[in-house]
Amino acid sequence: MLWKNRNDRVWKQHSLGSKEVVESAKFVLNQWRYVQDKSFNHYLGYVTQDDGHEHWHLPQIDRVKVNTDTAIFEGSMCYSHAFVARDHHGQLIEARSRCLQGTIAPEIAEAIEMKEALSWIKEMQYSNAEVETDSLQVVQAIRSSITSSSYWGRVVDECRSLLVSLKAKNVLLRFVKRSANRVSHYLARYSCSIADRT
Incomplete structure (x- = not known):
């Protein structure tokens, strides 16, 4: 993370503060441990037994499942995000995609995108x-108590606040493998070539 931060400063004229570098390093280390070591204590990495599914499953009766994903298009200097909401029959409730100009981590x-999905659930x-x-880093950050004054930290804090406001509504957050998140992944990838859609 130090090397990445140094390269970002040299080549992109952008760098993180020391606190953000340490936070990022902790998240990356936790991700690496989880992937490498099946005996790794999931709770140290803010990962639960309900996380890590490799296949998409129907939600329980009277539940809604929202899958989110993003795509970065470095060549065209844009990024997109999408979510797909389905009911306990697997029927589509709503899907949204949006493509934005700019470069972003x-x-x-x-x-x-997580904030957008949580806002939609609240709305x-x-x-x-x-x-x-399928972003373990986002799930770990939202579940942890670490705060940051960076843009990343502010977005994570907004996600936490939305989850707190939805606590009485029984809204759950889960990490899944990419294979369990295919529909939202394809929608995010495809949204670069079409206008924003709902």
Whole structure:
């Protein structure tokens, strides 16, 4: 993370503060440990037994499942995010995609999409919702108590606040493998070539 931060400063004229570098290093280390060591204590990495599914599953009866994902298009200097909401029959409730100009770190794009999905759940006043993402870093950050004054930290804090406001609505956050998140992944990848859609 020190080397990445140094390269960002030299080549992109952008760098993180020391606190943000340490936070990023901790998240990356936790991700690496989880992937490498099946005996790793999941709770140290803010990962639970419900995380890590490799296949998409129907939500329980009367629950809504929202899958989120993003895509970065470095060649065209844009990024996109998408979410797909389905009911306990697997039927589509709503899907949204949006493509934005600019360059952004993947973890920030993933956190922004998580915030969009949680805001949608709150706006639609859904109870018993599950939000799934294939970004372990975002899930760990939201579940942890570490705060940061960076843009990344502010977006994560907004996600935490939304989850707190939805606590009575029984909204769950889960990390899943990319294979369990294919529909939102394809929608995010495709949204670069079409206008924003709902």
